[in-house]
Amino acid sequence: MGLTNRAVGRGAFDIGPKILKEKESDRVIALAGNPNVGKSSVFNTLTGMNQHTGNWPGKTVATAQGRCISDKNGYVFVDLPGTYSLLAHSAEEEVARDFLCSGVPDAVVVVCDATCLTRNMNLVLQTLEISKRTVICVNLLDEAKRKRIHIDLDLLSKRLGVPVVGCVAHEKRSVQQILTALDRSFESEEQHPYQVRYPEENEMSEEQRVAALYKAAEEICDGVVKSERALRDDRDRRIDRILTGRLWxxxxxxxxxxxxxxxxxxxxxxxxxxxxxxxxxxxxxxxxxxxxxxxxxxxxxxxxxxxxxxxxxxxxxxxxxxxxxxxxxxxxxxxxxxxxxxxxxxxxxxxxxxxxxxxxxxxxxxxxxxxxxxxxxxxxxxxxxxxxxxxxxxxxxxxxxxxxxxxxxxxxxxxxxxxxxxxxxxxxxxxxxxxxxxxxxxxxxxxxxxxxxGTPSAFTLELPPYRRPRILHILVTSVRERTLFVLLRxxxxxxxxxxxxxxxxxxxxxxxxxxxxxxxxxxxxxxxxxxxxxxxxxxxxxxxxxxxxxxxxxxxxxxxxxxxxxxxxxxxxxxxxxxxxxxxxxxxxxxxxxxxxxxxxxxxxxxxxxxxxxxxxxxxxxxxxxxxxxxxxxxxxxxxxx
Amino acid sequence: MKQQIKHLCDLRPGERGVVDYIHISGDMRRRLLDIGLVENTEVICIGESPGRDPSAYLIRGAVIAIRKKDAKSVFLKAVL
Known part of the structure; x- marks a missing residue:
């Protein structure tokens, strides 16, 4: 939301970003994921940069990149706009798809929301189809825990055939695991990820494709996600009844x-x-x-x-x-x-x-x-x-x-x-x-x-779960992003x-x-x-x-x-x-x-x-x-x- | 109720339905597919906005607002 260098300055660029490697050996990692799963937070924790984050879908409208080093490698992370699928159609989703398909990234980290993993699988499965190396990061584990959702990360990794890391975005230690997983995957042989079985027809309609993807997603998540549904979302619904109710x-x-x-x-x-x-x-x-x-x-x-x-x-x-x-x-x-x-x-x-x-x-x-x-x-x-x-x-x-x-x-x-x-x-x-x-x-x-x-076009809007605000984080970033910015301006x-x-x-x-x-x-x-x-x-x-x-x-x-x-x-x-x-x-x-x-x-x-x-x-x-x-x-x- | 519910937009808050098919083409179709509205998906209507339109639906663990005129193109198999 703030006018920052990142939002309007040099850092914000469109399709076809130039990758700023510091060393020739640096590896380029794309950070993909559905909207509002905390990609930007993961990115920030990884690279120490201050991509503005907020709780609503579509926060990252331009790609951003930052570098960080693990014990073994240097990585340049490219934070992509959120997409539900790679059959993309909006401008920002196109940015993500084009970059993933361009062959530039050496690996892709797909960030998923632990509280609705099945839906996130759609993008994961499509990424596995085109990416050489993939690491899955199941984010928001803390939120999932509060909603009493348990995720079997090992089983998920076994089924998908790629490394799976569980994480809480703003905790440095858990994000560090992503780097470890990347290091390990670059040392090992080629990955043999799970592939979706599509109906054997030459001309597959988009609907059949999506249906096959979702069917596969459900099969994979069956047994991986265990939740006590009754308790879920109750609090959010109560808040929503007031904040979006007819009367109030x-x-x-x-x-x-x-x-x-x-x-x-x-x-x-x-x-x-x-x-x-x-x-x-x-x-x-x-x-x-x-x-x-x-x-x-x-x-x-x-x-x-x-x-x-x-x-x-x-x-x-x-x-x-x-x-x-x-x-x-x-x-x-x-x-x-x-x-x-x-x-x-x-x-x-x-x-x-x-x-x-x-x-x-x-x-x-x-x-x-x-x-x-x-x-x-x-x-x-x-x-x-x-x-x-x-x-x-x-x-x-x-x-x-x-x-x-x-x-x-x-x-x-x-x-x-x-x-x-x-x-x-x-x-x-x-x-x-x-x-x-x-x-x-x-x-x-x-x-x-x-x-x-003209007439209104397609419109769907995700209402994300209410999240506890990170007060300290907000204070620090607004002093840095806004107060100092205004002073300098x-x-x-x-x-x-x-x-x-x-x-x-x-x-x-x-x-x-x-x-x-x-x-x-x-x-x-x-x-x-x-x-x-x-x-x-x-x-x-x-x-x-x-x-x-x-x-x-x-x-x-x-x-x-x-x-x-x-x-x-x-x-x-x-x-x-x-x-x-x-x-x-x-x-x-x-x-x-x-x-x-x-x-x-x-x-x-x-x-x-x-x-x-x-x-x-x-x-x-x-x-x-x-x-x-x-x-x-x-x-x-x-x-x-x- | 006499009139049989057939469309997503007919769901009242609290009611749940099962998707049959989407009768629309173009961008909106892809949008609806993206969020997971394929055959046999269970959908719960969880509320209406203050202006009565759009309504919010729980679809595959995410809450998504869809306008009435778009929700009309989603046909339901059953209302539970």
Whole structure:
């Protein structure tokens, strides 16, 4: 879900990966398996890399690779997207099949879910048909144990004719066994695996093939899997009755979302205040230092009021809610709640002629729109994938939440902090999100009736068992993936942007700064939208990263007037009021923040996923148009009424 | 009940059935085969989503949501 290097950067590649061997003798091992069996976890434990893992099918949309060494060999593991079979038909399943059939891997490790081994056998048997060397890894043994399912690994190995390893994905020791098994299999003779006996007909229909595979799977698992069925899944069913029930399904969804928002807002207050005090203290020290060193005024102002102010703003105000929101959201993902959201929301998406999995990619969008766009690969039909890609930016990403929270807090809640005001903030934020989701439905419906006409395609959605979240793992990865990432991005983007905006505000042309020229130029149009020229400019300048929208607005206002201490929200509000902000300005800014062109990273990702600049342009224009129209409508109604 | 249940979509939560054959072609057929809906497979309907559609089915140990219009193409031999 997170925007990480892995999700959108160098690490993410498509079909035909280049294998990065460190030594010529390295062996290439493909990691295959059904969706959501913990392949990515096995991969992470093996290679120590941090492939983002979560509890829903289709997590790995691009292949990833990592190297590790055993006592005897070096192995390059390639983590493939999950597939149910090799008669693949969706884009991601194709990636897996093509790689397995390419002859590149020296061996295949098939990861299976111990809690539904029979179904996993389908892929195992098909892999045995094409792979030279195979090792079966029966994962999630801990979960199977809880569900009182016992698996006879030795018998399974004997029947399949290949090594079988039992494992609990995040335990290093059990994953180590995979390496041992691989070492041993490379030392021994060729494998003679079990082969499925197909009916002796020349033209075999797909159904006969699948039926034969399942029959074989049942024969193999008979006696291998012993379960006390009655106890199975009972707990999951009870939870599902509440979380996806007719009465409670939707209210619980809103409640959970509101709770996540509330914790983010309430929890962020304290670290935010602490950080901004700290930054203010450093600012004073730096100021003194700059004076002492007799650094020229212009340079001092550029560095301190430009770069430093923007940077410290992003860190102090934007980072804490993000740092709290992200792990909470990952928690819901890890538990297995996201597929339930897709299940609950499928009906409305169906009405929009779209795929129910769009709810999943929409949820990913809350984390990061770029990651959401990449995630759209889990949707098979090109038409429905395009719908999901184009509408992904309609839900606010992690980078936009803090802006919304700040606007709400300043203009509609009043005093900062306190239990009641944070509840009110969370509620108002929830309203905005409901608006965003509603707009997603509306635009999807509109597109599927006009540009992207068609009927819904094949859709099945697996609802994985609820899993106990790995809290520590979530915390560690979200600090590493998200918090550090935002910090680095703040330095990489916010600092130069701070400098640029300072230059714009301080370089003059005919007695007026460049910024005010630009702002004056946009002002009449911006006024129609209930904004002002500066706000609109800020949206344009925040194109590389939405996090820096508010700091840019502040910088612009500050450079025009006298310097005010910006550490606290109270002084911030008075600054905005001085510059003519009203509650309606705040509403319009929030709405435009929801619906405007996605950030540059997201657009580049759209370009990569659609392979078309036209669709990319459309992905930018569409939300902007919606935003402009919404703001104009809000402003017009307000003017009419008051 | 007078009307005989024939399709997967007719299963009410809690009811179980045995698959006969799939009457559909193309992508959806492959999808349904992939998840193991072949002859003699036992299926239990375990719930409906809040919007009444899709429903969730327990198929070979996995819970899978299928839309009504797709579930209509799966014919059942028997309802247990």
């Amino acid at each position: 399904g939707y209210p619980m969804m809103l409640l959970l979302l509101a709770l996540v928002f509330w914790i983010s807002i309430y929890g962020a207050n304290y670290p935010s205040a602490l950080l901004s005090d700290g930054f203010e203290w450093i600012y004073q020290k730096l100021l003194a230092l700059f004076y002492a060193l007799k650094i020229p005024d212009a340079l001092r102002s550029a560095l301190l009021d430009g770069v430093y102010r923007v940077l410290s703003w992003v860190v102090a105000v934007m980072l804490p809610p993000m740092a709290i929101f992200f792990p909470l959201f990952t928690l819901l993902e890890d538990v297995g709640y996201l597929p339930r959201v897709a299940y609950n929301l499928d009906r409305p998406f169906q009405k929009c002629n779209a795929c129910g999995k769009q709810a999943l990619t929409m949820c990913m969008g809350f984390g990061c729109n770029a990651a959401g766009v990449v995630g759209c690969r889990i949707i098979d039909s090109p038409r429905e994938r395009m719908l999901a890609i184009l509408t992904n930016a309609f839900v606010p990403c992690n980078g936009r939440f803090p802006t919304l929270i700040t606007l709400i807090t300043l203009f509609f809640v009043g005093a900062v902090g306190g239990f009641f005001s944070s509840v009110l903030s969370a509620f108002l934020l929830l309203l905005l999100i409901v608006l965003a989701v509603g707009m997603t439905f509306g635009v999807t419906r509109l597109l599927s009736a006009t540009l992207l006409r 703040a330095i990489a983007v916010a600092a130069p942007a701070g400098l640029l905006i300072w230059l714009l505000a301080n370089l003059t042309l005919g007695g007026e700064s460049l910024l005010s020229h630009a702002a004056d130029f946009l002002d009449p149009f911006a006024r129609l939208m209930g904004l002002d020229g500066v706000i609109l400019i800020a949206f344009v300048l925040a194109f590389p990263a939405n996090e820096i929208l508010l700091p840019i607005i502040l910088m612009a206002y500050l450079s025009a007037g006298s310097l005010v201490e910006v550490g606290e929200l109270g002084t911030l509000k008075s600054l905005l009021l001085e510059n003519g902000w009203t509650p309606i300005t705040a509403i319009c800014t929030a709405v435009f923040c929801l619906f405007h062109f996605p950030c540059s990273t997201t657009l580049l990702t759209v370009r990569r996923e659609t392979a078309s600049w036209r669709w990319t342009a459309f992905a930018a224009i569409l939300p902007t148009l919606v935003g402009v129209l919404c703001c104009m409508a809000i402003n017009a109604v307000y003017r009419l009424l008051f």
